[in-house]
Amino acid sequence: MNLSEKNFNKIFTVFLCLIAILMIFRKPCSILIIVFGVFNLIFIRKLKFTKTALILMVCISSPILLEILLFWNNDSYLKGLKALEKSTSLVLFPIFIIGNYQRIDFLKITQIYYSITTVVMLFFLIRFNLIYPELISKYAGGIDLFEIGYKFSDSVGMHAPALNMHLAFVSVCALYFVFYSFMKNEKPILKMLRFVVFLLSFFFVLFVNTRIALIGAFIGFIVVLYFAVESKFNIKQIAITSVTILVLMGGILFLFVQKNPYMKEKYSTVTFAYMDKVGKLDEIDHPEIKVFNSLVTRVSIWKSAWELSLKNLPFGVGASNGKPALNKYYAATNQHFLAKYEFPTHNQFLDFLLKFGILGPIVALLYMFTIAYLGYDLKNGIILSFFIIFFISNLTDDFLLRFDGIAFSGFWSSVFAGFWLQQKAILYKDQGAG
Template sequence: MIFRKPCSFLIILFAVFNLIFVRKLKFTKKSWVLILCIASPVLLELLLFWNNDSFSKGLKAIEKSTSLILFPIFIIGNYQRIKFLKVLQTYCVITTTLMVLFAIRFYIIYPDLLTKYLSRIDLFEMGYKFAASIGIHAPALNMHLAFVSVCAFYFVFYSFQNNEKKGLKILRFITFLLSFFFVLLVNTRMALVNVLIGFVIVFIIEIKSKFSLKKIALTFAGLVFVLGSILFFFIEKNPYMKQKYSTVTFAYMDKVGKLDEIDHPEIYAFNTLATRLSIWKSAWELSIKNLPFGVGASDGKPELNKYYKETNQKFLAKFEFPTHNQFLDFLLKFGILGPLVVILYIFTIGYLGYDLKNAVIISFFIIFFTSNLIDDFLLRFDGIAFSGFWFSIFSSYWLQQKIVLDKEPQAF
């Protein structure tokens, strides 16, 4: 999921394998509804394909989204074979192990950078440099890691609830600590907020109904102590975090739409909320001008960059910022239907989690929803494949539970 080329290759193998056994696919009316929901972004691109200025670029945009057709058909078509917890556990352990290996690699290849960071120099770039060494954008990497950390946290409690062996409990706890450490290392604001919200959701849903009030209080106190200690230690070693989550984020709020009035905005305004708001303001204005069908899937970013220049926003034009908001991105590209499809896609995940009362799925919904408020992950291959895969897994699990409920005798 994290690496585009290996992920693309594995998706192709996955599709070929399932085509060989295509007769084993089984669908119900409910499964087709879910498949259409998951495929809705790419179906929208096909519906409004005529609106692209470039045929080849339009095809390229669709190519990035083909996993939203392959995953739901082949995963939901085999929904009875999906082992939800096993898939979650495997993903969690393998991803965390990979991050450990990449951290060791980072230390070996870039010892000078590590020495610099340990000396508290240029701490603002640490997470981005680590992510870049892997070949992925930091917010995208941390969206994955936030979900991994929530899953690891869930399995810590799962281990105690099911009285697993002491060694396995320790292993799950270590996996959780490592996964949370990497969220802090990459250090993107939304991911950190999301992972803490995810921990609270897991605690409330998975623990409240299974333990006594006394055990809940003790567990919560222990959890606050562990997480608080990790955060305190990390902030002490990385004092830039205090600035990043306060003065840096909310600086220059009076310069929204006027970033060029700031002295060296590329230095002082790059990571501010004011920059995001300036981008959103431009994207909104351009979207309104191109209703009802938008500018086309392949023309969103070029048209936005052109608008920056037309409105004399030199800083935004220089760095060619994308919309950084999935709802606005689809509004700009597809007009009125765009944000409706994003709402359908993301909030269906929320419905599955709510209906199942499943903390992991609800946490994924919150992570993906909030991430798309400040970024545009249905524009990126890793965001498309990541969400399409897990949406399909969640849908399969939901269908399994519905079949069990449907088979239970009803009282009259």
């Protein structure tokens, strides 16, 4: 098939933008990823790999490579294959994105991604108000405010912590381009539009209202601000922009807390309640009401996962056996509340320790810190913020079990790696010319 280089680059960029935007919709995104793979197989001769690219590909593919290495440890090979299938994007993305690294238009992809995703969320918010007026009336009356974010996320088709992890990254990208618009001295109307999109994106993080994602977003904002100051571009203008953003964010946060007083309770007493009941949740009256999402439940799960992991060193229980083995352990240790709701590990490092033994957390750290290295080396606030958001999200959840974590991180890791290779190639070329 004949396709000019210019048209191939355009189609490749469209694929990357669409995959990024559709990442919050599993089925259409999965179909698009398959089409993307077929497209690249047709033009496989365009792929180019350096030794450094191959190292990055191995780092990004390391979770699925670990599953293959320890595949023999699964009780059921059929279930083991099913577990592998969920991680195939960790092979596909590195090959087809890093192999086309010279074609990655990083700024265009991130701009289109955060802008359209924010508009999509606005559409779903309007839809939520129209389709569920009874819920809106209930929340307006101050009833069951704890469930707003989860109900909204359900209407989108995602689990709230996963959706908000995505939205936290969207908001960080939006803030980055607010500073970018001033650095590039864009037209006032475009600057204003970027402000509005950022504030909207921040509102959605608040609306879904999951603790870890909100913390990650705030840390990401600080990182982006730090690199804006580090750029030494018009410090006065950066300061004025930062103060304006801070005031507007503070206003949104104040109004949101006023309308949702449960937020104060959620981030204080609810989070840290019953910490003396770690491993003894059944002693709490109605734990499903009082501590379902509290830290004490997470710590109880982690304690069980840690104890079970130590019993199964050095190779773990197997990729497909992690959750069943943990559920059996809850029952064996008379933790009936945890057994009833079959809680997963809620910590990616413990999850990999349980499944894969000693190599598990090492591979999880390699996978995540590859992103950190790319961001640090490029001095790029977007990439470093992604690492922070994904890393801390996996301290209280296990996103390498789910499509919305596996594909999300695999896609952006590959884009970041491709962008890093591209910048290094430009640097070497300039040095050679010099």
